[in-house]
Amino acid sequence: MRDYPGDRVDLRSDTVTQPTPPMREAMSKAAVGDDVWGDDPTVIQLQEMVAGMLGKEAALFVPSGTMSNNIAIKSQTNHGDEIVTHRKSHIYLWESGAYASLAGCSISLVDGDWGQMSPEGVQNAIRKTAGSNSHFPDCKLVCAENTANVGGGSIYQQEALDGICKVAHENDCRAHLDGARLFNAVIGSGTGPARMVRDFDTISVCLSKGLGAPVGSVLVGDRETISRSHRWRKTFGGGMRQSGILAAAGIHALENNIERLSEDHIRASRLAEAISRMSSFSVELEGVQSNMVYVQCDEGSAKEVANRLASRGVDVSEETDSIVRAVTHLHITDEDIDRAIEAFEASQ
Numbered sequence: 001m002r003d004y005p006g007d008r009v010d011l012r013s014d015t016v017t018q019p020t021p022p023m024r025e026a027m028s029k030a031a032v033g034d035d036v037w038g039d040d041p042t043v044i045q046l047q048e049m050v051a052g053m054l055g056k057e058a059a060l061f062v063p064s065g066t067m068s069n070n071i072a073i074k075s076q077t078n079h080g081d082e083i084v085t086h087r088k089s090h091i092y093l094w095e096s097g098a099y100a101s102l103a104g105c106s107i108s109l110v111d112g113d114w115g116q117m118s119p120e121g122v123q124n125a126i127r128k129t130a131g132s133n134s135h136f137p138d139c140k141l142v143c144a145e146n147t148a149n150v151g152g153g154s155i156y157q158q159e160a161l162d163g164i165c166k167v168a169h170e171n172d173c174r175a176h177l178d179g180a181r182l183f184n185a186v187i188g189s190g191t192g193p194a195r196m197v198r199d200f201d202t203i204s205v206c207l208s209k210g211l212g213a214p215v216g217s218v219l220v221g222d223r224e225t226i227s228r229s230h231r232w233r234k235t236f237g238g239g240m241r242q243s244g245i246l247a248a249a250g251i252h253a254l255e256n257n258i259e260r261l262s263e264d265h266i267r268a269s270r271l272a273e274a275i276s277r278m279s280s281f282s283v284e285l286e287g288v289q290s291n292m293v294y295v296q297c298d299e300g301s302a303k304e305v306a307n308r309l310a311s312r313g314v315d316v317s318e319e320t321d322s323i324v325r326a327v328t329h330l331h332i333t334d335e336d337i338d339r340a341i342e343a344f345e346a347s348q
């Protein structure tokens with residue numbers, strides 16, 4: 001059921017969700033304080049809740065996933081260190097080079113199918129100053145992403161995540177997980193959140209994607225790292241005041257919107273299967289594992305296809321010149337998927 005008025009089928013991203021009436025009610029009733037002073041009870045409740053769900057000591061509420069990732073990088077590296085991540089990761093592609101501009105780090109990139117790194121790939125990408133006659137920077141942080149967005153929303157096998165953390169730690173690096181869509185990975189894999197992130201030192205979880213909150217991410221880890229992160233949140237301008245209003249939306253999302261992510265995954269699969277049967281488009285079905293469908297436009301550019309879909313009331317995002325992306329979320333119904341399939345058919 002669509003919870004907000006609108007006659008478009010907005011598949012551009014799961015970030016477009018609107019707070020639902022019960023979420024708005026929870027926000028309006030939130031007890032608040034000044035979180036920069038550390039006395040907002042609802043923020044404290046959210047932080048303890050997420051740390052508990054992930055089996056870690058502490059958590060920090062921050063305005064965005066980008067800030068969360070970059071606080072994690074800043075808190076676990078020194079200026080001049082190097083980080084390792086996938087060539088298609090959000091940290092590398094879509095965060096404005098903040099690993100360099102804010103943390104002063106260089107980056108070593110790993111390739112791999114579906115936006116995923118292998119432990120071997122990570123091992124090969126790690127460079128250490130010691131033994132290099134000071135030619136190499138010191139890699140101090142390995143960053144994985146689950147689900148892997150530009151990897152099609154793919155979900156890592158648990159052994160690969162464990163293996164990546166093992167390689168990181170053996171090389172005296174910390175391990176960070178960009179879990180913007182951690183709960184999509186949890187629901188899609190059936191692995192519990194604490195088990196999934198067991199070996200990671202820090203994890204960033206977004207509340208404002210599939211979970212449906214309007215704003216906010218939570219950075220989770222050990223007490224000492226989160227306490228350092230508190231300082232960098234301030235430096236990056238992310239200290240918020242009566243942010244319990246926003247934290248209440250996050251708590252509501254975690255209490256109500258995790259299990260239902262499976263509906264988004266089922267709808268994405270149905271859309272992907274239907275599009276894959278159309279002659280002008282291809283979809284690698286193997287990679288459709290959560291709420292995203294990356295569609296290769298075999299005839300016409302992504303822009304042309306997106307415009308044709310838009311003229312039929314269906315919005316998608318253009319990922320490259322030839323790929324459009326459709327993302328299912330809280331406000332996408334079965335009828336919307338029918339309409340999207342018809343629009344793709346008519347846009348060939």
Ligand SMILES: Cc1ncc(COP(=O)(O)O)c(C=O)c1O
Pocket residue numbers: 015063064065066067069090091145147149178180181206208217
């Ligand atoms: C995998 C991933 N990480 C991080 C982010 C950043 O989140 P935000 O838009 O809140 O900065 C996104 C945003 O889409 C994302 O897809």
